[in-house]
Amino acid sequence: MTDGGLPTRRPRQWIGVTAVAVGIAGAAVAVPPLIAPGHDRAEPRQSRTPQTVASGFQPGLSPGASPSLGAGPSPGASPGPGASPTPGFAPISIQAEDPANTLTGGASATACGTCRGGRRVRYMCAECTLVVRVTLPSAGTRTVTVYYEADGNRALKVRIGTAAPRVFPVTGPDWSVPQSLRFTANLPAGEVRLTLFNDESPAPDLDEIVIA
Template sequence: MEAEDPGNVLSEGAGIATCPTCEGGARVRYIGRLTANLTTAAAGRRTVTVTYQVKGDRSLMISINGAAPTTHRLSGTDWDTPRTFRYTATIPAGQVSMTFYNDTGPAPDIDKITIS
């Protein structure tokens, strides 16, 4: 799912920006909070893949359906090169709400979220 999908909720300053190197041609920047709404067919331990852009090091917190967040330290060399990270999470079947944020500083820009 594209981070800029109209079904997602952008808040606390988050906005959509054009991005020629991003899938779909856009990404979400200035993330205060980005809530991505996805649907999964089966519950269980699944791989979450996030495509992002960042220059330097930044942290990204991810909460699934309001649960305690996991924190991920991400890095990159510039704002034009998409990078990906993966982690394993327990995902319920059906509607899944993933909230991306950083309460301690700026978050990286988000391009795409995939659950597999």
């Protein structure tokens, strides 16, 4: 059928062409490219989050398992075979007024409410000495502490055995405030004699001697 000499297309043919065109476009959208740019297929990455490890625990060990070679011993571990621990030294206290000590000159014991043993040795004049004898179970470097009371600046001499005396300046506010003098000395095992004095001027009153 013609209209003015030109053939007329049927409406059904336009519908068919349009359907084909829509189908091709839909296929292009629905089918993705085989390789998308910048998105290569790869294995999933492992997490970079650090693991929290408790003190004394190594990753990969079950609870209670022994640590790997090279780890230090656990606290409180016993010494290995053949190791002998250092013997302890229990502190030894001697009261200055102990009857086993020797007092010379005018030195004498008196009651003392602020002293460690309830008494002290006073009147430590230039001719007075306090001799303390103590038996030590082992030799070694020991800390010697002398507790005393004084009413100002004084000096105390300490002789160990027959060695030359060591001189220590001491001070105190009055006769009711305990003070202490501390020094180290190499002491032998067995009986040790300590002589406390000041042959040049009065010494402080003496309360207690501790060897540790």
